[in-house]
Amino acid sequence: MTKDSGKDLPVDSLLYERRERVFLVLAGIFLSSMTLLNVIGITRFVQLGPMSLAIGVLPYPITFLCTDLVCELYGKRRANFLVTLGLGLNVFIIACLYLAQAVPAVSPETMPPWQMLNLAQPVGMPNGDTVSGSVELFDFIYSLTSGAMFASMMAYVAAQYCDVQLFHFWKKLTHGKHLWLRNNFSTLISQGVDSFMVISVTFGAVWLAGGISTQQMLVLMGSNYLFKMCCALADTGPFYYFTFKLKRYLQL
Template structure:
């Protein structure tokens, strides 16, 4: 005879399972939003050489966003994944609004400024919006010029790429009838990251390119480096995706 739980115990088990599932979703959402926010905060403030690739430092954590959305798609479904992408889009607007507010409010009197608030530039510095900075420049003004355009570009690329990733993931899942986990993980990510890479670089550096600040070759190197890095990360995360999907489905008691 099969043992059954009394109603109180069954309710406690169900409550524990629901809490477990919400905790995992919260962790995945937190990693997603943190990685996305880092892209906008540190953005193009520094370029790093990673082997043959020239990358904006903000790109380094960004591939984690696609791993998180794929895991949420697999475990929680399309509706939850789209909800998280929408929250991320709203946070992009929040970041842009905070930066604009900081630029709008008058700074303190020059005598009260801390020494690091003002930079003294020895030569003209070209900025991503096509303008130049020279002489004494406030650190925030320089950061605003460096990141505001990048945040706007990121918003456009983010919206297209993340919704594309969620839609393609479920397209491949339906097409394969839930089989071949690697296929929907890789195909959805590789295509959506191509959209993200080319959009974010072309919008961020479009004004500089049109003004003659960078050459076509340099623009293509940035696009290619951006995509090759994300493509490599997408292929490498197949193993972690399989492992986490297997472990989390058991932990969360999902079929």
């Protein structure tokens, strides 16, 4: 018998509880980072050195560290379950946005003053629409984010499942050795898939309409991937540290 949180638990029960708690923490960080990407998305672009980035990209590389840790500690099945859960959450978010858009707004007499925007000039949106004049704030946000969320969901599905498959491919190929190889190679390739898809789907309509140049598209793709590549290489140290510590803590 051993003690945990003041209660006597068998060793097997304690290990089970520890493993489920750690998985819950990793899943929570993964889902929070993914949701934050969809919430803030392309609402603002920032300049980090030579990179022009949507702020939604900033927390996203953490998701790949989480899936790699789940792959290493819990196996392929748990990792795929986590990615599928994230896909379901993406669908839920898009459904909530669609429902909110479909429900009629309150009358102008009872409408809060911040609910309407008065645009001085027409604004081109990522989905190819143009909004101008007096527009409801939610309609503006919906036009801005709905296309980007659909793009991020498509990129998410391709990149995350790709990451899990490649991680286990490299693990099997190296017979469980060389953590750095499966961590970096799986993430670098899947991040490239994600960067290409999310930019091409989000801004594809604007690019075809001539609202954004090919050079700007390439800069966005390159900046997106460069940032994720730097994060992927930088998380090698944390991946080694957490893998070593958690394997001892979870007695794996």
